[in-house]
Amino acid sequence: MEPSPKLEFKAYVVQQWRRDAQRVRQHVDALVGDLTAAELNWQAGPGLHSMWHHVWHMFLVLDHYFAGAFGTRPVWEEGNWRSRIHLGSMTKAFTQAGLANEFVPRFSICDVPDSLVDDLKAPPLEQYLAYADDMLAKSSLVLERASEEELARVITARGKLVTAVECATDFCHPYRHIGMMEDLRGLIRGPGKGSATR
Numbered sequence: 001m002e003p004s005p006k007l008e009f010k011a012y013v014v015q016q017w018r019r020d021a022q023r024v025r026q027h028v029d030a031l032v033g034d035l036t037a038a039e040l041n042w043q044a045g046p047g048l049h050s051m052w053h054h055v056w057h058m059f060l061v062l063d064h065y066f067a068g069a070f071g072t073r074p075v076w077e078e079g080n081w082r083s084r085i086h087l088g089s090m091t092k093a094f095t096q097a098g099l100a101n102e103f104v105p106r107f108s109i110c111d112v113p114d115s116l117v118d119d120l121k122a123p124p125l126e127q128y129l130a131y132a133d134d135m136l137a138k139s140s141l142v143l144e145r146a147s148e149e150e151l152a153r154v155i156t157a158r159g160k161l162v163t164a165v166e167c168a169t170d171f172c173h174p175y176r177h178i179g180m181m182e183d184l185r186g187l188i189r190g191p192g193k194g195s196a197t198r
Contacts, residue, residue, distance in 0.1 A: 009148075009151075010143075010146075010148065010151060013143060013151065013165055013169060014140065014143050014144055016169070017139070017140055017143055017169050018140055020169075020171040021136040021139075021140065024058075024136075024171060024174045024175070024178065025129075025132065025133070025136070026195075027178045027181075027195045028055060028129070028132075028178070028181075029129075030194075030195035031051065031178070031181045031182065031185050031194070031195050032051050032052075032055060032125065032181070035051060035188070037122065039051070039188050039189075040052045040122045040125065041121050041122055042184075042187075042188055043117070043118070044184070044187060046115070046118055047114030047115050047117060047118060048114075048117075049109075049117055049180070050117070050122075050184070051181055051184050051185070051188075052120075052121065052122035052125075053109055053117055053120065054177040054178075054180060054181050054184075055122075055125075055128065055129075055132075055181075056090070056093075056108070056109060056120075056122075056128070057108055057109045057110065057177065058173065058174040058177045058178075059128075059131070059132040059135060059174075060076060060104075060105070060107075060108035061104050061108050061110060061173060062135070062139075062171075062173065062174060063075050063076050063135045063139070064076075064103045064104045064105060064108065065103050065104065065157065065167055065168055065170070066135075066139045066142065066168040066169075067103070068102060068103030068155075068157070068167070069103075069155060069157065069164040069165070069167040069168035070142050070146065070150065070164055070168060072142060074135075075131070075134055075135040075138050075139070076131065076135070078138075079131065079134055081131040081134075082094075084127065084130075084131070085123050085124070085127040085128055085131065086123045086124055086127065087123050088123070089120065089121035089122065089123055090120050090121070090123060092116060092119045092120060093107045093108075093109060093112075093116070093120055094107050096112050096116070101157075101158055101159070102156060102157055102158070102159075103157065139168070142168075143165075143168075143169070146164075146165075150164060151163065151164060151165040152164070152165070155167060178195070182194045182195065
């Protein structure tokens, strides 16, 4: 008996999520893994985002879209990651209360004044990337356990009607930030030092 198209689609979604998660982490490691703290926090000018700001933002946003799409708690909250990472250098981010849209908190550096980012510096990177790995792994489990109806449920995200799976598994946003990080790395380390050469 052949598997139904719905089962094939779900298997594809899970497989693609895992592949994209692995690719994003590989790119992030290649782009920031060997940077000094000064390079990680370097800004091209006042109010402009550093490599660290991109890393912070992309994983928190993905976590909250995923949680919003499937009605789960963000891994950031579930794993109590705020207390597990030394975030003294990010304190001002948490003064940004509320949501930037349907799901994403402003403390993820979303819809905040550009001047705020000047005061936000990277905590120990390995601590934050442990959160990112936990989030990507647990999100994969949510997809594996989701029913076809849950994947296809229509929700509002970024002001548009989309399916839950479209909202949750959209890696366009992290890849967009990785592109900006490639440019920043070129400014910091010089040409030929991006993730494509590693």
